[in-house]
Amino acid sequence: MGLNFMNRSSARGIILSFALLFSVIIISVPSYVYADSVSVTSIGLEETSILELKNDSDEEVNTLRIWLGSDYNFKSFKTEKGWTGEKNSQGVIIFTSTEPIKPGESVKFGVITDKPNPAINWKVLDKKETQIETGLSVVKELPPVVQNPKSNQNTGGSNQNTENSSESMGTESTFRIVPEKPNVGSSIRVTGDNFGVSQEFDFYIDSNKIGSFVTDEEGHFMTTMKIPSDQKADRVDFKIKDKNGEEKKLSLRIGEVDNRIPESQDIPLTIKGIPNVVHRGDLLEIFGTGTPGKGITITINSPEGEVIRTRTAEIDSKGNWELEPLLVPLDRPFGKYSGVITDGKSNKSISWTVESDKKIIITPSTLKFEPGEIMKFNGTAIPNKTIEIVLEDPLGKEVFSDIISLDASGEVEFEYQTTQTTTEGTYTLIATQDKDKEFTYAGLGQLPTIPVNLEFDKLNYKASETAYITISGKASEILSLLIIDPSDKTKGDVVSIQLQPDGRGSHSIDLKGFASGVYTAVASKGTSQSTEIFTVGLVVGSGDIDINTTKIEYSPGDSILVLGDTGSNVLLTLTLFDPDGNEIKVKETYSNKNGKISESSFRIPSDAKPGTWTIKATSGSNFDNAEMQVHATSIEGMVVLVEDGPDYAAAGKSKIIKVFGGQQTVTMEIFAPDGERIDELSFGASGQGEINQPWIIPKDTEPGTYTIKVSDAFNSAESTFEIE
Numbered sequence: 001m002g003l004n005f006m007n008r009s010s011a012r013g014i015i016l017s018f019a020l021l022f023s024v025i026i027i028s029v030p031s032y033v034y035a036d037s038v039s040v041t042s043i044g045l046e047e048t049s050i051l052e053l054k055n056d057s058d059e060e061v062n063t064l065r066i067w068l069g070s071d072y073n074f075k076s077f078k079t080e081k082g083w084t085g086e087k088n089s090q091g092v093i094i095f096t097s098t099e100p101i102k103p104g105e106s107v108k109f110g111v112i113t114d115k116p117n118p119a120i121n122w123k124v125l126d127k128k129e130t131q132i133e134t135g136l137s138v139v140k141e142l143p144p145v146v147q148n149p150k151s152n153q154n155t156g157g158s159n160q161n162t163e164n165s166s167e168s169m170g171t172e173s174t175f176r177i178v179p180e181k182p183n184v185g186s187s188i189r190v191t192g193d194n195f196g197v198s199q200e201f202d203f204y205i206d207s208n209k210i211g212s213f214v215t216d217e218e219g220h221f222m223t224t225m226k227i228p229s230d231q232k233a234d235r236v237d238f239k240i241k242d243k244n245g246e247e248k249k250l251s252l253r254i255g256e257v258d259n260r261i262p263e264s265q266d267i268p269l270t271i272k273g274i275p276n277v278v279h280r281g282d283l284l285e286i287f288g289t290g291t292p293g294k295g296i297t298i299t300i301n302s303p304e305g306e307v308i309r310t311r312t313a314e315i316d317s318k319g320n321w322e323l324e325p326l327l328v329p330l331d332r333p334f335g336k337y338s339g340v341i342t343d344g345k346s347n348k349s350i351s352w353t354v355e356s357d358k359k360i361i362i363t364p365s366t367l368k369f370e371p372g373e374i375m376k377f378n379g380t381a382i383p384n385k386t387i388e389i390v391l392e393d394p395l396g397k398e399v400f401s402d403i404i405s406l407d408a409s410g411e412v413e414f415e416y417q418t419t420q421t422t423t424e425g426t427y428t429l430i431a432t433q434d435k436d437k438e439f440t441y442a443g444l445g446q447l448p449t450i451p452v453n454l455e456f457d458k459l460n461y462k463a464s465e466t467a468y469i470t471i472s473g474k475a476s477e478i479l480s481l482l483i484i485d486p487s488d489k490t491k492g493d494v495v496s497i498q499l500q501p502d503g504r505g506s507h508s509i510d511l512k513g514f515a516s517g518v519y520t521a522v523a524s525k526g527t528s529q530s531t532e533i534f535t536v537g538l539v540v541g542s543g544d545i546d547i548n549t550t551k552i553e554y555s556p557g558d559s560i561l562v563l564g565d566t567g568s569n570v571l572l573t574l575t576l577f578d579p580d581g582n583e584i585k586v587k588e589t590y591s592n593k594n595g596k597i598s599e600s601s602f603r604i605p606s607d608a609k610p611g612t613w614t615i616k617a618t619s620g621s622n623f624d625n626a627e628m629q630v631h632a633t634s635i636e637g638m639v640v641l642v643e644d645g646p647d648y649a650a651a652g653k654s655k656i657i658k659v660f661g662g663q664q665t666v667t668m669e670i671f672a673p674d675g676e677r678i679d680e681l682s683f684g685a686s687g688q689g690e691i692n693q694p695w696i697i698p699k700d701t702e703p704g705t706y707t708i709k710v711s712d713a714f715n716s717a718e719s720t721f722e723i724e
Contacts, residue, residue, distance in 0.1 A: 038132055040064070040122045044139035047075070047116050051109045051137065053101065053124065059132050060100035063125040064109070067092045072118045078110040085109075086651055088698035100127060168196040168242035173219075175240055175248060183255040185229040191222040192240065192248075204239040205231060205254075227254060266291050267319040269346045271298075273475040274339075275502030278354050280330050281361040281379060283441050285450055285474050285503075287322035290315040294343045298323070303335030315343070325447055327367055328354070330379060360387070360431050362412055364442035371445055374684075375416045377429055379440075383410035386584060386605065387433040391416055394425025396530075397646070400692055402557065403584060403605035415686040417693045418444060421651045426451060439472070450474050450503060452530045454481075454523045459588045460535045460571050463516070467509040467534060471523055475503040479525050483509070486517030486593065497523075511536055516569055518592060535571070535590050541620020543567030547574075547597060549615065553629045555641050556608045557658050557690075562615055562626065564597035572619045576602050579611030579630075604630055606660055606690060638662055640710045642721035651696045655721065657681075659691040659710055666691055666712045673704040685712070697723060 038061060042051045055061050068074065074093055079085045083097045093111070101107050111120075116139075123134040175192030182188045190203060195215045203211045203225055213223040233256045239249045273286035290296055292315055300309040313321040338351045362379030369375050381387050383406055390401040391414075400416055414429070424445030431438050437455075441448040450473055457468045473479060478498045483491040491514075499505040516537030523530050547564035554560065562574060570591045576584040589599045602615065608630050615626045631639075638661040645654035659666055662685035670679040678698070683691050701723055709718040 038124050040137050042120055042137045042139045044117060047113050049111050049139045052106055054106040055101045055103055058103055059126055060102055061124050062097060062100045062127040064095040065092055065123045067121045068118050073114045075112045075114055080107055094699060168199055169246060169248055173248055177238060177252060181255055182227055184227060184231050184233050187224055187226050190225055193220050195219045202241045206236050269343055269348050271341050271350055272501060274350060274352050276352055278328055278352050279358050280328050280332055281363045282328045283450060284326040289319050290321055290343050292317050292319050296321055296341055296343050298339055298341045300339045325367055327363060330363055359436045360433055360438040362431050362440045368443045368447050371418055371420045371422055373418060375418060375442055377414040379412050380410045381406060381412050381433050383408050385433060387431055389414050390430040392428045393423050401603050403603060405607055419694050421648050452479060452523050452525050452528050454530050454532050456532060456534045460538045461511055463511050463514050463537050465511055467511055469507045471497060471505045472503055473499055475501050477525055479523050481507060481523050484520040538569050538571040538590055540571050541622050542570050545617050545619060545622050545624040547617045547624050547626050549626050549628050554604050555631050556604055556660050557606045558604045560602040562599045565595055566591050568593050568595045570619050572617050574599055575616045577614045579609055638715040638717040640708055640717045640719045642708055642719060645694050652699050653697045655695045657693045657695050662689050662691055663712045663714050666710055669709045671707040
């Protein structure tokens with residue numbers, strides 16, 4: 001099995017090739033010395049080491065744990081495909097896989113340490129976490145690589161069994177594929193240099209040999225190969241192998257069958273994605289068509305006629321082109337803008353107007369954030385009012401929300417701390433103030449794409465009414481809409497809806513014949529979809545109301561789950577009030593066919609006033625109140641809360657650490673039940689003094705009550721939390 005490991009330096013790159021090509025002396029001290037066992041050997045150059053786990057036992061290996069002595073630390077690691085790795089707070093790297101290493105198989109791992117030649121402790125376990133074997137592997141450093149000018153070969157000191165004992169390939173041997181994005185069934189050109197002179201090599205796609213070739217007198221070759229028509233469209237390894245089994249490989253993705261449009265065929269030059277009216281903060285996905293093989297250039301002019309932006313794009317083989325997403329700046333002057341798109345042969349003029357009729361305008365500081373960075377948003381909304389902020393991940397799951405009180409400036413600032421394991425994709429920030437709602441998009445690890453969203457004009461309808469839906473998505477795309485009835489069956493046929501050039505569309509549903517109950521509308525395009533609830537024939541004032549919150553004491557930033565009972569299919573209004581009787585949030589909701597109430601969209605604001613807060617439920621003349629106590633917003637100027645976080649497939653369970661009232665850099669220390677400090681973190685507080693930080697629970701952490709202590713240069717606070 002090969003290791004696809006990114007080079008950190010030329011020396012570190014050499015070791016990765018050496019690990020596969022050299023036979024070296026390895027010092028390995030297993031704890032159980034007998035034949036047919038599991039061994040972990042290691043080879044190193046400078047701070048880089050390659051470990052190879054060989055399973056010669058009768059057991060299947062699912063986990064490898066490695067750790068160093070007190071004088072060494074791991075800096076980074078790399079796994080083979082199918083394996084995941086995690087470094088816990090004790091410095092142990094845990095490699096796991098759902099596909100075990102069976103008897104007779106092996107796997108390689110790469111690690112970088114802060115010092116060369118470490119002694120690496122190891123332990124292997126089966127799928128039940130039962131220890132199979134443990135030991136110590138002392139890395140043996142390779143001798144330096146010396147260039148032999150006479151033979152033009154690399155040698156390693158006195159060891160003449162070099163990387164190229166057969167003179168077939170070495171570290172400088174390279175090859176490439178043309179084109180770099182081949183398709184199933186297509187022909188490719190393969191060319192390479194610095195291979196053995198006048199030697200025969202075989203060419204593979206993964207384990208499938210598809211041809212052979214011979215190098216010339218200078219170790220160069222150029223040949224043509226054909227990708228089989230039954231090859232699966234996926235990422236594969238293109239391999240060149242010599243007769244001794246040594247190989248060079250290149251990983252590329254093979255695309256679907258290329259339904260190429262001949263470049264000689266003219267396709268009209270078009271542009272989509274720019275509506276007639278554009279607002280500050282809008283995200284634009286601009287695309288169109290043109291003649292394959294050409295490039296397009298778009299020039300944008302200000303209302304004064306000055307060129308303010310120029311963008312280019314390539315037209316693909318199917319006649320389509322697309323620009324990277326554009327964000328209309330918050331300071332973009334109002335007025336009429338114009339542009340010209342050209343492919344060098346044809347020109348097309350476009351125009352639009354930048355207007356201001358949005359009450360909420362919020363944008364990300366950049367369209368693309370990297371994992372581990374803080375996602376920052378800012379903008380403006382109606383002054384002297386509260387605004388609810390909800391951030392959803394690419395799967396539509398709420399990862400954070402808050403209610404923010406705005407001052408006379410109306411300025412809005414919001415931050416969300418990501419980690420290396422945070423899900424990548426398009427994040428949606430939903431800002432709601434009174435009846436106004438706006439969506440803002442940002443990408444994590446990639447540029448954002450506009451997802452599908454739909455909204456009804458109200459929650460509940462009479463059976464004689466018509467429901468009106470507003471849909472948004474990518475400009476001019478066609479969406480599918482279906483309705484699911486209260487018995488979870490499809491109601492009517494799937495409807496196709498084409499969005500307008502501004503990415504918006506509408507649809508109406510005649511509700512005649514709809515039975516009373518709760519319905520779900522699903523709008524989808526490919527793998528992107530959005531769902532929304534609407535109700536038909538729900539009544540008010542039917543039966544007594546009894547509501548409760550799941551807790552009686554809350555802290556700033558806490559979410560509130562409201563549960564209750566009333567009559568079946570009843571329409572209710574829930575209202576959150578602060579201690580002064582101010583209305584913080586109103587939500588229209590309903591009970592299901594069993595009369596159960598469940599609403600989780602409420603949250604205590606991060607700047608909440610301490611005291612008795614109230615949620616009032618009303619339906620006609622019936623009502624009920626639920627009271628809760630909200631603690632002070634600060635403990636010596638600061639408060640820390642720990643909530644359950646999401647489960648990550650690769651890393652495991654997590655907690656969300658929330659700090660309010662922090663200033664500048666905040667240090668967090670986590671202590672085990674016995675008082676041992678197991679982790680220390682440090683993060684900068686936002687402009688509002690807040691931190692919202694996921695913490696991955698180490699997999700070997702014992703259940704119990706843990707303590708977190710936080711401090712900055714001015715204040716400190718602590719809290720306890722449970723790990724089950």
